[in-house]
Amino acid sequence: xxxxxxxxxxxxxxxxxxxxxxxxxxxxxxxxxxxxxxxxxxxxxxxxxxxxxxxxxxxxxxxxxxxxxxxxxxxxxxxxxxxxxxxxxxxxxxxxxxxxxxxxxxxxxxxxxxxxxxxxxxxxxxxxxxxxxxxxxxxxxxxxxxxxxxxxxxxxxxxxxxxxxxxxxxxxxxxxx
Numbered sequence: 001x002x003x004x005x006x007x008x009x010x011x012x013x014x015x016x017x018x019x020x021x022x023x024x025x026x027x028x029x030x031x032x033x034x035x036x037x038x039x040x041x042x043x044x045x046x047x048x049x050x051x052x053x054x055x056x057x058x059x060x061x062x063x064x065x066x067x068x069x070x071x072x073x074x075x076x077x078x079x080x081x082x083x084x085x086x087x088x089x090x091x092x093x094x095x096x097x098x099x100x101x102x103x104x105x106x107x108x109x110x111x112x113x114x115x116x117x118x119x120x121x122x123x124x125x126x127x128x129x130x131x132x133x134x135x136x137x138x139x140x141x142x143x144x145x146x147x148x149x150x151x152x153x154x155x156x157x158x159x160x161x162x163x164x165x166x167x168x169x170x171x172x173x174x175x176x177x
Contacts, residue, residue, distance in 0.1 A: 008031065015109075043063070092145065
């Protein structure tokens with residue numbers, strides 16, 4: 001897979017159930033760059049903790065976010081779309097410290113949509129009981145952050161139609177600055 005000019009680094013972010021992995025994989029395919037799910041980078045202790053319904057602390061997340069940041073930094077020449085919750089500004093700051101040109105796509109959805117999606121998935125470690133803690137932790141993108149917010153309750157094609165041109169423009173703009 002060859003990366004286009006201005007291959008972007010993209011984090012598809014949001015709470016569990018918003019569609020990060022599904023949208024991220026489709027977006028990577030559309031942008032012709034690799035995709036990775038940051039859940040695969042969690043240490044087993046974090047996954048075990050979440051599977052037992054225990055929210056992660058900032059101390060739990062810090063090494064994982066550093067790993068995600070390194071993955072982004074190592075992908076600057078090829079581009080990368082990574083699905084990562086990146087719930088707080090401070091978490092996104094860690095990612096930006098590794099890869100300043102990262103573009104964030106926040107998939108936002110209502111509590112009801114998220115809960116309905118989480119109830120029907122069977123092969124994921126994140127229980128519905130942690131949705132409230134994720135929503136309480138979430139800090140939406142600020143106007144100063146390089147990114148966009150999309151309604152996750154739209155079709156994937158609609159989300160891609162909004163996100164792809166915005167990502168290409170933001171990535172090119174950031175590269176020129």
